[in-house]
Amino acid sequence: MKKKIAVLSGDGIGPEVVAQAIKVLNAIAGKYNHTFEYTEALAGAIAIDVTGNPMPDETLKVCLESDAILFGAIGDPKYDNDPNAKVRPEQGLLKIRKEMGLFCNIRPVTTYDSLIDKSPLKEDRIKGADLVVYRELTGGIYFGEKGRKNNDTTAYDNCEYSVIEIERIAKPAFEAARARRKKLTLVDKANVLETSRLWRDVVKKMASEYPDVEVDYLFVDNAAMQMIVNPVQFDVILTENMFGDIISDEASVITGSLGLLASASMGAKTAMFEPCHGSYPQAAGKNVANPVAAILSAAMMLDHFQLFDEANCIRKAVKKSIDEGIATVDINNQNPKNTSTVGDYIAKFV
Amino acid sequence: MKKKIAVLSGDGIGPEVVAQAIKVLNAIAGKYNHTFEYTEALAGAIAIDVTGNPMPDETLKVCLESDAILFGAIGDPKYDNDPNAKVRPEQGLLKIRKEMGLFCNIRPVTTYDSLIDKSPLKEDRIKGADLVVYRELTGGIYFGEKGRKNNDTTAYDNCEYSVIEIERIAKPAFEAARARRKKLTLVDKANVLETSRLWRDVVKKMASEYPDVEVDYLFVDNAAMQMIVNPVQFDVILTENMFGDIISDEASVITGSLGLLASASMGAKTAMFEPCHGSYPQAAGKNVANPVAAILSAAMMLDHFQLFDEANCIRKAVKKSIDEGIATVDINNQNPKNTSTVGDYIAKFV
Ligand SMILES: CC(C)[C@H](C(=O)O)[C@@H](O)C(=O)O
Ligand SMILES: CC(C)[C@H](C(=O)O)[C@@H](O)C(=O)O
Numbered sequence: 001m002k003k004k005i006a007v008l009s010g011d012g013i014g015p016e017v018v019a020q021a022i023k024v025l026n027a028i029a030g031k032y033n034h035t036f037e038y039t040e041a042l043a044g045a046i047a048i049d050v051t052g053n054p055m056p057d058e059t060l061k062v063c064l065e066s067d068a069i070l071f072g073a074i075g076d077p078k079y080d081n082d083p084n085a086k087v088r089p090e091q092g093l094l095k096i097r098k099e100m101g102l103f104c105n106i107r108p109v110t111t112y113d114s115l116i117d118k119s120p121l122k123e124d125r126i127k128g129a130d131l132v133v134y135r136e137l138t139g140g141i142y143f144g145e146k147g148r149k150n151n152d153t154t155a156y157d158n159c160e161y162s163v164i165e166i167e168r169i170a171k172p173a174f175e176a177a178r179a180r181r182k183k184l185t186l187v188d189k190a191n192v193l194e195t196s197r198l199w200r201d202v203v204k205k206m207a208s209e210y211p212d213v214e215v216d217y218l219f220v221d222n223a224a225m226q227m228i229v230n231p232v233q234f235d236v237i238l239t240e241n242m243f244g245d246i247i248s249d250e251a252s253v254i255t256g257s258l259g260l261l262a263s264a265s266m267g268a269k270t271a272m273f274e275p276c277h278g279s280y281p282q283a284a285g286k287n288v289a290n291p292v293a294a295i296l297s298a299a300m301m302l303d304h305f306q307l308f309d310e311a312n313c314i315r316k317a318v319k320k321s322i323d324e325g326i327a328t329v330d331i332n333n334q335n336p337k338n339t340s341t342v343g344d345y346i347a348k349f350v
Numbered sequence: 351m352k353k354k355i356a357v358l359s360g361d362g363i364g365p366e367v368v369a370q371a372i373k374v375l376n377a378i379a380g381k382y383n384h385t386f387e388y389t390e391a392l393a394g395a396i397a398i399d400v401t402g403n404p405m406p407d408e409t410l411k412v413c414l415e416s417d418a419i420l421f422g423a424i425g426d427p428k429y430d431n432d433p434n435a436k437v438r439p440e441q442g443l444l445k446i447r448k449e450m451g452l453f454c455n456i457r458p459v460t461t462y463d464s465l466i467d468k469s470p471l472k473e474d475r476i477k478g479a480d481l482v483v484y485r486e487l488t489g490g491i492y493f494g495e496k497g498r499k500n501n502d503t504t505a506y507d508n509c510e511y512s513v514i515e516i517e518r519i520a521k522p523a524f525e526a527a528r529a530r531r532k533k534l535t536l537v538d539k540a541n542v543l544e545t546s547r548l549w550r551d552v553v554k555k556m557a558s559e560y561p562d563v564e565v566d567y568l569f570v571d572n573a574a575m576q577m578i579v580n581p582v583q584f585d586v587i588l589t590e591n592m593f594g595d596i597i598s599d600e601a602s603v604i605t606g607s608l609g610l611l612a613s614a615s616m617g618a619k620t621a622m623f624e625p626c627h628g629s630y631p632q633a634a635g636k637n638v639a640n641p642v643a644a645i646l647s648a649a650m651m652l653d654h655f656q657l658f659d660e661a662n663c664i665r666k667a668v669k670k671s672i673d674e675g676i677a678t679v680d681i682n683n684q685n686p687k688n689t690s691t692v693g694d695y696i697a698k699f700v
Binding site: 146153227 | 438440444469470471472475491492494496497498500503504505506507508509510511512513514539541542543544545547548570571572574575577578579592593595596597598599600602603604
């Protein structure tokens with residue numbers, strides 16, 4: 001099989017971890033006789049530095065011509081805490097989501113028994129947690145009309161959702177629940193928000209097409225509590241953009257291994273695969289960042305290409321590396337390995 | 351001193367826990383020679399059952415004529431999961447907040463060393479956590495224009511904030527930080543939302559008037575993570591209505607003792623004091639609910655009356671009850687005491 005992959009390494013630790021993911025993809029290509037063609041393109045702070053634009057048209061073009069996008073991370077402290085900065089790296093992320101129609105963000109959160117001691121939660125709370133968040137990614141308050149009025153003394157952000165926007169993400173979420181433990185939890189704020197009431201209406205209607213899936217409705221404030229008190233109860237969580245941002249980040253730390261979490265953003269035109277950890281600028285260039293999230297994102301990409309054996313081969317190699325303690329400092333502070341050492345090990349095991 | 355107190359016991363366990371708070375207030379009145387005059391009024395599901403309105407005008411009138419409101423809880427499962435129900439108990443809560451101008455919700459979260467084993471977090475994460483959330487309570491997406499359009503296929507909720515709305519809650523938050531550990535964290539989403547950028551602008555400007563207070567800015571997704579990973583870092587958290595709903599509920603479970611958490615909602619016309627735990631219908635009428643949150647809410651009310659010795663007397667009695675194990679099942683499952691037994695003990699110790 002031949003696939004074209006756009007590589008947007010971005011900022012901070014992005015380039016280092018993406019390099020390991022490519023190393024592993026190349027090992028897969030060799031073993032299974034595939035051809036992966038990579039095209040690098042600029043995104044984020046680095047793209048601002050070079051072109052003045054966090055998501056240049058040239059980059060979007062490369063993405064559109066590819067079968068999938070491998071993404072590193074975006075964000076640099078020099079653009080933080082300046083709410084009035086005209087251009088911010090994050091805008092690049094929002095732009096690529098919108099332009100590529102990446103409406104369905106998928107974040108699996110699993111616990112590794114051997115890493116349970118890393119969790120901030122007590123073992124009896126976290127053990128066995130295995131959930132996936134389906135977050136709507138191109139609508140809601142993120143992309144609604146926003147601005148100032150009354151001489152700049154009032155600001156507003158509008159949140160909007162249509163039935164179609166809800167249906168098209170609810171469908172893959174229901175399908176995922178069906179293929180997993182058959183439970184779907186809609187997280188919303190239907191006791192306050194009209195958009196949430198529309199989400200509930202639509203999901204309730206769709207639920208009848210999935211009689212084998214148990215559907216739960218949880219207010220977002222309660223969900224934020226349940227994620228700590230009893231995360232094991234969750235299977236598939238479905239939610240809108242802003243709540244998904246908060247809940248999926250919350251979910252990402254309960255296992256204590258943020259450095260292992262991958263994500264996929266599926267869209268109409270293409271799909272993007274990205275580690276959850278962000279640009280982590282303090283560690284950039286030090287060869288200490290955990291490459292596993294990027295490597296597992298590459299595995300999700302292979303699933304997307306229907307290369308399931310290949311994806312599972314990566315997952316097996318990752319598990320092996322963790323069990324053997326071939327891991328970066330966030331996971332193994334006794335005897336930490338470098339980013340590239342972990343990448344080499346996983347590629348070799350593949 | 352003579353004070354008029356409106357008592358809105360509401361639904362679920364509300365009446366039982368409020369009864370204990372009144373018992374303790376009466377003990378204080380006796381000891382310190384004050385007169386507290388209580389006027390009961392209907393609110394919530396019970397008010398819907400009796401009057402069809404979750405917050406009858408008569409109740410609002412009673413509140414307006416009082417020096418403070420002691421509130422139990424609102425909510426009944428028979429109104430849940432029906433997004434199209436025309437009248438919902440929660441509307442009563444939103445209405446009283448708006449009508450009484452209760453713009454400043456204050457929720458202290460403290461850990462009791464003797465209860466640390468109840469926390470879902472590991473001891474090294476939670477030990478010493480001591481924070482307070484200042485949540486804006488009468489603005490934002492809760493009260494913005496909302497509705498449907500395009501033949502009901504699109505729903506919208508508008509979020510709006512003005513400089514004045516932000517300033518009037520930022521001020522008490524800064525004052526609180528000054529009186530505490532001198533750190534204020536603004537939680538927002540300034541990398542995406544225009545309203546958040548206005549919050550940052552306003553808070554940044556005000557920060558110069560409080561040079562002794564260290565000001566931190568945290569995106570809400572990051573805050574949701576930090577609350578689990580490192581809650582000890584927080585002192586005063588300041589945030590808008592929707593983020594405050596999520597973050598304060600998240601904060602309320604990290605100590606493992608939601609049944610102990612009190613809140614105050616301060617306003618232009620009056621102030622309301624309320625346990626954080628909600629109506630907890632499963633426990634209603636069973637005399638098992640923890641009355642401490644309601645009792646500590648009464649203590650916050652005494653602070654509001656400037657009766658600091660009296661308030662601290664209650665806090666001391668509560669601490670004593672916990673240390674002695676005179677506690678309900680959520681805290682003491684070895685040898686649990688009844689709601690009223692705990693109330694009696696604390697009242698007697700006062
Ligand atoms: C960087 C930011 C705009 C983005 C978001 O809020 O969606 C990030 O937090 C994420 O979750 O990918
Ligand atoms: C009941 C609901 C409307 C309310 C809110 O969202 O404000 C509650 O969750 C709270 O925090 O007091």
